Amino acid sequence: MSDKRQRARVQGSWAKQLPKPSIPTGAVSNNQQPRNVNPAPSSWGCGPQKTPKTFEFHQPTKPVRDVPPENVMEQAGDHEISNGPSGVSRLRLLPGFLPPEEADWMFSKLLAELPWSQKTNYRQGEAYEEPRLTCWYGELPYTYARSTMAANTQWHPLLLTLREAVEQVSGCSFNSLLCNLYRDGHDSIGWHSDNEAALGTKPTIASVSLGDTRVFSLRKQPPPEENGDYTYVERIRVPLSHGTLLVMDGATQDDWQHQVAKEYHDRGPRINLTFRTMYLEPEGHRPGTKLRFTPSQP
Known part of the structure; x- marks a missing residue:
């Protein structure tokens, strides 16, 4: 047997060929397409393909708005943060108001000697413990979050000295802390304003x-059309x-929360x-009732 026939045998050319399938008259084989015939577009088995609609742009019902960046305040001085119908809101920032060594001594002494306790508040009828410790000084009680801190006139001597220093710098007098x-x-402490009626109108908080x-952190009260957003x-x-x-003063408690x-992290x-001035509760107000600015009608 020659090499050529040997190779052909190895490649299976001696195997009997299968008969070719018969093609009916007029049919087109799989490898051929009839001339002058346009194949229908694929419809993924879901029926005839519909003609795509032209894209139509619709103006958004609400304008696209950017969230304003948060401003960082670190420079000492007086800062006017807003001016609206309720008045001017101001912050006075004084880093280094107390020298470091004096601040260190005050911190360690107050941490050890003040009567710290955890206050119980109420929200929607449910009691919860404040996530911090507090104590109160003043001739009048202080009510917020539906619970009251009793009057306490036994000021720590260091707090009286500190109150005098704050009053000299701020130009305000305070009777409570x-x-x-x-x-x-x-x-x-969560978002809130110090706007209880017992604090009076336009209270100054030092x-x-x-x-x-x-x-x-501070955030401005949204206008009425924002529905509390x-x-x-x-x-x-x-x-x-x-x-x-x-020092927060002017309309800060009316127009801002903090x-x-x-x-x-550690x-x-x-x-x-927080030094403040307390007044007797206005007649007809439940203790702790908020006092908010209402624009006068023209």
């Missing part, structure tokens, strides 16, 4: 920070460091002393 102790980064730095309101971020004095949010304890 709410002390807050944030034990670590998990302690906090806040002294001791201990670790925490962020004090805070998405697009102005926001301010104020890092309050050891020995800093922050908070100290939880932080999920934070040491922080004491916040």
